[in-house]
Structure formats: C-alpha cells, structure tokens
Amino acid sequence: MGNAFFETASVQGTGDGHYVAELDERWNLRPLPQGGILTAIAVRAMEAELGHDEQKPRTLHTAFAAQVTHGRLEIDVELLRAGRSMSQLRAEVRNPGAARGHLTTCVFGSPRAGFSFTDLRPPEPIPDPVHCRSFRDPPPDGVPVFEPMPFWAELIEGRPVIGHAPWDDYVPDRAERAMWYRFDESPMLDDGRLDPLALIVLADSMPGAVGEKVGRSDRAWFAPSVDLSVHLLDDCRSSWVLAHNRARFAGDGYASADMALWDCGDDGGSAPRLVAYATQLFLFTFQS
Numbered sequence: 001m002g003n004a005f006f007e008t009a010s011v012q013g014t015g016d017g018h019y020v021a022e023l024d025e026r027w028n029l030r031p032l033p034q035g036g037i038l039t040a041i042a043v044r045a046m047e048a049e050l051g052h053d054e055q056k057p058r059t060l061h062t063a064f065a066a067q068v069t070h071g072r073l074e075i076d077v078e079l080l081r082a083g084r085s086m087s088q089l090r091a092e093v094r095n096p097g098a099a100r101g102h103l104t105t106c107v108f109g110s111p112r113a114g115f116s117f118t119d120l121r122p123p124e125p126i127p128d129p130v131h132c133r134s135f136r137d138p139p140p141d142g143v144p145v146f147e148p149m150p151f152w153a154e155l156i157e158g159r160p161v162i163g164h165a166p167w168d169d170y171v172p173d174r175a176e177r178a179m180w181y182r183f184d185e186s187p188m189l190d191d192g193r194l195d196p197l198a199l200i201v202l203a204d205s206m207p208g209a210v211g212e213k214v215g216r217s218d219r220a221w222f223a224p225s226v227d228l229s230v231h232l233l234d235d236c237r238s239s240w241v242l243a244h245n246r247a248r249f250a251g252d253g254y255a256s257a258d259m260a261l262w263d264c265g266d267d268g269g270s271a272p273r274l275v276a277y278a279t280q281l282f283l284f285t286f287q288s
Contacts, residue, residue, distance in 0.1 A: 229279045
C-alpha cells in the first residue's frame with residue numbers, strides 16, 4: 001500500500017518550472033483543502049526545481065490569495081536566487097484555469113556554524129499519547145455524534161493534552177491547547193526521519209486555541225487562514241508530534257496564533273526537541 005502523504009505531496013515536472021499534482025478530497029476541511037498540505041506540495045515542487053540535496057527548507061511563508069480546491073493542481077515555480085549555501089524560491093499552487101491561488105516563498109539553506117540552544121519549553125507534564133483520549137473515541141452518552149471529516153478520521157489522528165472537548169462545560173481561561181498528532185501512515189524517510197514537509201500539515205491547525213479561549217458558542221464560527229509561516233528547525237524521528245498552540249491576539253475580525261512542534265519520542269518520554277515553529281493569521285466567519 002502507498003503512503004497518503006508521500007503520494008499527495010508528490011509532483012511531476014512538465015518543464016520550465018511548471019509542475020502538476022493531484023489532491024483528493026480527504027484533505028478537505030470545511031469545505032476546501034487544508035492549507036498545510038497545499039503548502040507542502042508547493043515546497044516539494046520548489047525542492048525539485050532547486051535540485052540541491054544539501055540545502056533544506058528552513059523557512060517558508062504562504063499567502064492564501066485565492067481559493068484552491070481538491071483535484072488537479074498546477075504549480076508554477078520561480079527560482080529567485082540560487083546560492084552556494086542559501087537559495088530562495090517562490091511557487092504558486094492553483095487549479096487549472098484559475099488566475100490566482102496560494103503563493104509560497106521558501107528559503108533553503110545548508111548547515112553552517114553557529115550557536116545552539118532552545119529558549120522555549122513544551123507544556124508539562126508530557127503524557128504518553130497512549131493514555132490520551134483520541135479524537136476518534138466515541139463521545140459520552142447523550143452527546144450527539146457528528147460524522148468526522150476524513151482528514152481527522154483517515155489521515156491525521158489527534159489526542160488532546162491541554163484543552164477541552166466540545167461538550168465540556170468550563171470557564172474559559174487561556175487561549176492555549178496542546179495535542180498529540182500523528183499521520184495514520186507516518187511518512188518516515190529511509191533514514192528514520194519524519195518527512196519535514198509533513199510538519200507543515202501538523203502546524204496548520206491553530207484556530208483551536210481561540211476555541212479554547214471563547215468556549216462553547218451557540219453560533220458556529222470558522223477561521224479561514226490568511227497566511228502561514230513555518231520555520232523547520234530540527235529532524236523529527238517520532239511518529240507522534242506534540243503540538244503546542246497559543247492564540248496571542250484576537251480583534252477586528254482576525255486572530256494571531258502560533259504553534260510549536262516537539263519531538264518527545266513515541267511514548268512522550270524522550271527529552272523534548274523543538275522541530276518546527278509556526279505562526280498564522282486567520283479571520284473569522286460566522287454561520288448565519
């Protein structure tokens with residue numbers, strides 16, 4: 001059997017910086033594809049265009065300029081600068097015939113001499129994911145059962161560490177949550193690393209911190225992404241990734257949030273290593 005992430009985040013070059021890909025509807029989230037997987041596809045095309053194995057993606061920024069739907073994708077890549085140790089590229093992912101889509105700029109860089117430290121801490125204590133409730137567990141008796149989206153039911157499993165379930169009654173406090181995430185088919189490379197581009201998908205799940213802050217609401221709301229920035233910092237060698245999410249500000253119809261991704265080992269017992277850090281601006285829409 002194939003791997004869903006590897007198959008989806010693969011591109012075929014057609015010449016002159018043009019690439020194509022296919023995205024199936026399982027990656028949709030109410031109702032469009034998750035921005036993280038589209039960004040990962042863009043970075044994959046830029047990797048192919050650059051063709052420099054020693055330079056890895058270090059930082060990237062996506063502006064979700066126009067809607068992109070599942071199905072056939074076209075990716076146009078522009079090499080902005082190719083350097084000996086650092087290169088910059090830009091890519092746009094859109095559907096055939098669309099004037100605009102999602103625009104991603106990525107900086108690739110080789111290893112270099114410098115300082116080494118992590119001045120950020122994960123939430124404590126860190127539980128074993130086996131002991132955490134899964135998104136896929138049935139709700140308590142009397143709570144309506146909603147049909148899960150395939151993204152969460154078939155592709156990505158989540159297990160809360162900090163935060164409340166939708167049916168919980170609680171007094172809202174901090175705009176903070178933490179989750180264990182893993183792919184159903186972990187995209188592990190031959191050298192034992194999780195594909196770094198898979199971290200982009202896990203990072204693009206930040207509105208939950210706002211939901212934790214505002215609590216239960218009778219009026220359904222959604223939070224479409226305005227942008228997404230991701231710093232890829234270190235190798236992840238675990239299938240489970242601890243995602244610590246904070247919303248720092250909400251106002252004027254927008255919110256700013258961040259996400260720290262930690263490799264704590266598959267049992268949560270290894271020394272935490274920060275593998276990615278992301279920020280995002282999203283806007284609010286309300287169901288009438």
